[in-house]
Amino acid sequence: MAVSENTTSETSAEAPKPLQPPRRIPKLRHLQTLGTAFLVLGVLVVWASTALEDEPITMAIGVGEAAPRFDVTPDLTVLVIGLVMTIAGLVALADRWTGRYAAVGLLVSAILLLPLLVVLSVGLSGAPQTNILTLAAEALRRGTPIALGALAGLWCERSGVINIGIEGMMLAGAGIGFLSYTMVFGGVPGLGLVGAVLVAVLTGGLMAALHAMLCVTFKTDQIVSGVVINLLALGLTSFLRREILLPADATSAPTLPQIDLLVLSDLPVVGPLFSGRPIFFTMFLAVLVTHIVLFRSRWGLRVRSVGEKPHAAETAGLNVVKLRYQAVIVGGLLAGLGGAWFSLETVGGFDDGMTQGNGFIALAAMIFGKWRPWSAFGGAMLFGLASSIGTRIQLLGVEVGDFPIPPQFMQAFPYVVTIIVLAGAIGRAVPPAAIGQPYEPSR
Incomplete structure (x- = not known):
């Protein structure tokens, strides 16, 4: 019995330690991935706003004299959109705590992409006006x-x-x-x-x-x-x-x-x-x-x-x-x-x-x-x-x-x-x- 006990103790002493599983790098969730993209985009848009002038441009919706028109200041508009995207990206990165607000912010940012492109393109071109309805058609x-x-x-x-x-x-x-x-x-x-x-x-x-x-x-x-x-x-x-x-x-x-x-x-x-x-x-x-x-x-x-x-x-x-x-x-x-x-x-x-x-x-x-x-x-x-x-x-x-x-x-x-x-x-x-x-x- 003594020999058996000694053998058992030696075997247990010599047994290799179990391998520790490798540490996993945490993966970004879906909202966090989109939030990272909008965060980077928002920073770039804010930077792009500095290249625009403060001269207002006219946005027309439709043709004829009855068509509504409104003026937009390119640099201020692009700056605001860029800040919204940046904030939405930060909120999405913290989606564990922000909950549904993260998805809402990303949705608003996605909707703002289209007016951003229109204002940014017209502002960089120096054109005084553009027609939104023609663009939609x-x-x-x-x-x-x-x-x-x-x-x-x-x-x-x-x-x-x-x-x-x-x-x-x-x-x-x-x-x-x-x-x-x-x-x-x-x-x-x-x-x-x-x-x-x-x-x-x-x-x-x-x-x-x-x-x-x-x-x-x-x-x-x-x-x-x-x-x-x-x-x-x-x-x-x-x-x-x-x-x-x-x-x-x-x-x-x-x-x-x-x-x-x-x-x-x-x-x-x-x-x-x-x-x-x-x-x-x-x-x-x-x-x-x-x-x-x-x-x-x-x-x-x-x-x-x-x-x-x-x-x-x-x-x-x-x-x-x-x-x-x-x-x-x-x-x-x-x-x-x-x-x-x-x-x-x-x-x-x-x-x-x-x-x-x-x-x-x-x-x-x-x-x-x-x-x-x-x-x-x-x-x-x-x-x-x-x-x-x-x-x-x-x-x-x-x-x-x-x-x-x-x-x-x-x-x-x-x-x-x-x-x-x-x-x-x-x-x-x-x-x-x-x-x-x-x-x-x-x-």
């Missing part, structure tokens, strides 16, 4: 393809199919739609343009059908399938342009005509908001119809059910494969219409890669809108406003010091906004439960 116009692309992604992903091929569907619709307009319909306005738009819409639907076949039938990885759609559209449209359009010198054509809504376009102040082109007005109708069909109809309920619990939907007697095909193709039709906006409504021509990443921005708008039509529309208009502000800054010839802001920065501005918005949306936007999961029938 331009934002609605530029947000049209993004809203249509967001609806396309919404239809696909509500049914459980990831769609990063929106860019390719839009590009194919833009290219083949313009090709049919010039080579098939003879570039004749009127019915020729209508036929070309229909071809663009059908092209987007065909590309979506290919995506559905790869993802639903052959169960290909849905991300890979979307990349294939994008690369296919890029190569196909570039080939058709080089081999058909350029040799035939078919590089430009008339666009869809301007439409003025009867009485609304004649209103004294807000009249410009009711003047636009057909696809622009169709976009609003598409958002409304999508909301009604997806959330107020039996078929829309079935589409949403196969995106959440496909096997439960199958138990209820629904054809999951058929419903997913239908939803993805509907999304492709909307993406094709968004592509027609570029070549047939805006430019009157086609260039390689002319969609310029708007399909990916549409995905960001969809996520920002939490897979709901009107919220996604709001996100699309936010990106449209960012694009229009970037163009406005470039046209005004804004300079920082003695150096003009390069146009490449203005072109990248909508994508910077995309990153910022997604950084704020990630963690709170919950996708459909069955998204990206291949469906295997039970029987």
